[in-house]
Amino acid sequence: MIGIGEGAQSFVNAQVNSLGPNVLFIIPGSPEAQSRPVYPPQTLVLADAEAIAEQVPVVEEVAPSLNGSELMSYRGKNASASLIGATPEYLSVRSFDVARGRFMSDLDLKRNEQIVVLGSELAEQLFGNEDPLGKQVRLKDISLQVVGVMQPKGSTFGTNQDMNAFIPITTMANRIVGETSPYGTQVTFISVSIKNPDSMKAAQFQIENLLRLRHKITDEDDFTVRNQKDLMNTLGQITGALTLVLAATAAISLFVGGIGIMNIMLVSVTERTQEIGLRKAIGASQQDILAQFIIEAVILSAAGGLLGTAIGVGGVFLVAAVTPLSAGISPVTIAVTVSVSGGIGLFFGVIPAKRAAQLDPIVALRSA
Structure with missing residues (x-):
């Protein structure tokens, strides 16, 4: 999503620059007349x-x-x-x-x-x-x-x-x-x-x-003078808002994905009750169990982030191939997206990890 937004920004900048460097445009009609449906004099x-x-x-x-x-x-x-x-x-x-x-x-x-x-x-x-x-x-x-x-x-x-x-x-x-x-x-x-x-x-x-x-x-x-830089700034604000909207859409997907990770980890805790009880019976502390499940959640979400990034980059180049938008995505954006994916796993993995760490080893072994 961010790559598409960056591609839109690059496309707009290229369009403005193609008008010529350091150019002012003088157009007939006042600024108010430009916004009217009637053609300016x-x-x-x-x-x-x-x-x-x-x-x-x-x-x-x-x-x-x-x-x-x-x-x-x-x-x-x-x-x-x-x-x-x-x-x-x-x-x-x-x-x-x-x-x-x-x-x-x-x-x-x-x-x-x-x-x-x-x-x-x-x-x-x-x-x-x-x-x-x-x-x-x-x-x-x-x-x-x-x-x-x-x-x-x-x-x-x-x-x-x-x-x-x-x-x-x-x-x-x-x-x-x-x-x-x-x-x-x-x-x-x-x-x-x-x-x-x-x-x-x-x-x-x-x-x-x-x-x-x-x-x-x-x-x-009865005329309007338009500055190329002002035009670029205005269009940059529009494409920036577009990028934020796309990023917000992606954030909703991340939130839904985080809930999915939490549910998977909760199911994992239930299915691995015997393993948790056995580990605690031979001396594993609550911190050890907590760290184990948090690390698993982070690895799971980061791996998904890497796979999603690869698909996303391919999608950006596909969009660039079939539309006028350029393929714009920076290494910083890739690093941020993978980090966010890992952070989602860390955030939504805390509740299942706490639940696993608080299991009583005797009850866990008996229920198994």
Whole structure:
């Protein structure tokens, strides 16, 4: 149970880290609007991202993006692609890598070039074993030339990053989405990488003040800045609570197992009355009998703990094989679980041991 909880924590940490190191995310709409079922208004524009890059000194790179979803086709083959109108900085800010070809450049943005960089799985669905570089794919009523294919990225929080199609943000805004903001090219959100992890709070404060000035905000913010570390801490608390719930479930099983050990030892005392009486008749003290049965209970439960640990570790690796969770279990956890198993035997073995130690040797031999 603890191994599954630790695997969930490792999985969540990996998902957050895959978003990019030291990244702030700026999302349209106030924090209150994010919790509402109505989609928040699109209040961020490309000029906001450019202002952040120019005026916030602790910022390393800024990557605005305009997202959408459309059907992409090539010679009768269709695939539902997650469109990302991006800039060249998206590659480094979000920790993506190009496997073949190239990514978009600043010149592509200036010229509104009709190019696309495909995710690895999207390229495979459309082209199979054919080399996609230089080919033309159809999107709505326009053709886009494939200039690159990305390295496999996997899924992040349920979104398959390998089904992405990266298009210059200007082309995305002008040819696919259309201008929907009177203040310029709208963006879905802005990713900001910070030079120093210690400057995350300062960067967040400066960005919030800058956007308030640009948007002339006097009351409620029309944007939300989310810190990657805060997100990791929040998700860590959730997975930590999950681990505690799983540990509590395991504790119930341990309690039931302890009662089973106590019952077995009580039956053992009854069946071994003659042995106890004989030992006490030849000089064994109550402490000797007490120690004998306590040691037996501890050995019994510790052996069960070792066997259960072996099965549990195998179960953790089995869960990791069939789910996205990683196989996370530490040697300390194994040592603690075996120790707890032995402690359960010690605790529940005391009552049968006391009962055996208090037997009268004459009565024990006579009853046998």
